[in-house]
Amino acid sequence: MRSETNFSLKAFNSFAVDAIAPTIYFPETIDHLKTLSRELDSGSYYLLGEGSNTLFYEAYTPCIVKPNFRGIEITETPDGFKVVVGSAENWHHLVISLIDKNILGLENLALIPGTVGAAPVQNIGAYGKELADYCQSVEWVSLTTGEKKVLSNEQCQFSYRHSVFKTPGFKQGVITRVSFFFPKAWHARTNYGDLKSLSPASSAKAILEKVIEVRNSKLPDPACLPNAGSFFKNPIVDVSVVKELRAIYSNLPTFEVDEKRVKLAAGWLIEHAGLKGFVRGNVGVHKNQALVLVNHNNGRGDEIISLAKHIQQTVVNKFGIKLEPEVRLIGAQGEQVIDDIELTQTC
Ligand SMILES: Cc1cc2nc3c(=O)[nH]c(=O)nc-3n(C[C@H](O)[C@H](O)[C@H](O)COP(=O)(O)OP(=O)(O)OC[C@H]3O[C@@H](n4cnc5c(N)ncnc54)[C@H](O)[C@@H]3O)c2cc1C
Numbered sequence: 001m002r003s004e005t006n007f008s009l010k011a012f013n014s015f016a017v018d019a020i021a022p023t024i025y026f027p028e029t030i031d032h033l034k035t036l037s038r039e040l041d042s043g044s045y046y047l048l049g050e051g052s053n054t055l056f057y058e059a060y061t062p063c064i065v066k067p068n069f070r071g072i073e074i075t076e077t078p079d080g081f082k083v084v085v086g087s088a089e090n091w092h093h094l095v096i097s098l099i100d101k102n103i104l105g106l107e108n109l110a111l112i113p114g115t116v117g118a119a120p121v122q123n124i125g126a127y128g129k130e131l132a133d134y135c136q137s138v139e140w141v142s143l144t145t146g147e148k149k150v151l152s153n154e155q156c157q158f159s160y161r162h163s164v165f166k167t168p169g170f171k172q173g174v175i176t177r178v179s180f181f182f183p184k185a186w187h188a189r190t191n192y193g194d195l196k197s198l199s200p201a202s203s204a205k206a207i208l209e210k211v212i213e214v215r216n217s218k219l220p221d222p223a224c225l226p227n228a229g230s231f232f233k234n235p236i237v238d239v240s241v242v243k244e245l246r247a248i249y250s251n252l253p254t255f256e257v258d259e260k261r262v263k264l265a266a267g268w269l270i271e272h273a274g275l276k277g278f279v280r281g282n283v284g285v286h287k288n289q290a291l292v293l294v295n296h297n298n299g300r301g302d303e304i305i306s307l308a309k310h311i312q313q314t315v316v317n318k319f320g321i322k323l324e325p326e327v328r329l330i331g332a333q334g335e336q337v338i339d340d341i342e343l344t345q346t347c
Contacts, residue, residue: 004023006021007020009021009024012048012051013056013228014050014226015051015054015222015304017057017304019059021063024048027067033146033174034146036065040143042143044063045063045064045143045334046061046065046335048065049115049117052113052229053328054228055228057305067117069117069177071085072086080183081184082136083181091112091113091116091124092111095110096110103182105180105183106129107204108189108207117178120138120156122162123160123161127189127194128195132153136179136181137150138150138156138165139176139178140174140176144173161326188202188203190202193214195210218288219289220286220289220292225294227294231293232270232323232324235266239259252268264321267289270290273311275314280303280310281303282298283296283307284296308325311323324338
């Protein structure tokens with residue numbers, strides 16, 4: 001198996017922060033993973049896809065395991081297409097190549113950066129669709145025991161930006177392949193945000209083009225302005241909280257989750273806390289998208305953590321709502337929650 005030591009991860013994360021991996025492994029077979037399960041101590045490594053939902057906030061990281069499972073296999077059935085994809089394949093390339101073959105469904109999820117293997121982890125979603133809508137099963141190998149499992153859609157426990165792969169039992173394992181099923185009976189979904197301007201009879205190609213156009217016009221390209229997309233999750237709160245907030249902020253945007261819970265727009269909260277476009281040192285809040293934190297000038301990961309803590313505090317002070325990061329925060333000892341990260345340098 002290929003591996004490297006003292007490896008700079010600057011080109012391997014979309015915030016473009018520098019951090020050194022003592023060792024990085026590139027497993028590409030189940031046997032490689034079994035070897036790693038014997039060699040690595042539990043919890044002493046981080047699994048990396050393309051690093052577009054990851055922030056390295058210290059000079060060093062733990063060992064990095066970067067799976068390199070490749071391939072796209074398509075099988076036609078009378079009513080649809082089964083597609084099995086290696087976890088290292090790029091998500092957007094998959095979307096484009098399927099739509100080119102007239103296999104429809106993922107058009108709303110175009111241009112989401114990252115790998116196919118990371119997509120089930122937070123159940124990626126955009127414009128009214130999410131991975132869970134088409135994921136049939138996920139092949140996963142434990143890095144503790146070397147055991148392989150195939151989890152059904154139900155066993156993956158998908159919900160908003162969440163799945164079983166974020167829980168302790170499954171965090172220490174590698175997603176090797178993801179299986180999808182796309183029914184031939186396809187329906188356009190255009191009832192979300194900017195897609196509402198499209199006709200409900202639009203083709204998948206028209207939706208794809210619109211999603212690409214809107215995302216390119218709204219979101220900063222990490223290749224030009226390093227970022228990890230939405231830094232915080234949209235908070236889900238009790239309806240009673242919304243009633244209180246609405247009494248003060250009548251234009252507060254809300255999205256119903258169920259009878260008792262409502263999703264708020266984290267970007268709106270940050271913007272109305274006065275932080276849109278806020279710059280501190282080398283890093284800041286994007287001038288058009290308050291939910292996106294950006295690395296303007298070769299900033300460090302701890303500068304971004306410091307900014308995120310400042311945003312959290314400002315939003316709590318103004319609205320009484322605590323924002324939780326969507327981005328995974330990785331220090332030398334592994335993943336941490338933001339409240340446990342103590343910053344040693346003045347940022
Ligand atoms: C500009 C921009 C826009 C974005 N827009 C969206 C959006 O609209 N919707 C959305 O949901 N997300 C969005 N994101 C976030 C990001 O694209 C997704 O979270 C994506 O799935 C991350 O893929 P990655 O390979 O880069 O993951 P990484 O950042 O490398 O890893 C993310 C998590 O997945 C785990 N992981 C990675 N590979 C594997 C594997 N093979 N097996 C097990 N665990 C693994 C990692 O350990 C980590 O916990 C955006 C990001 C950017 C930069």
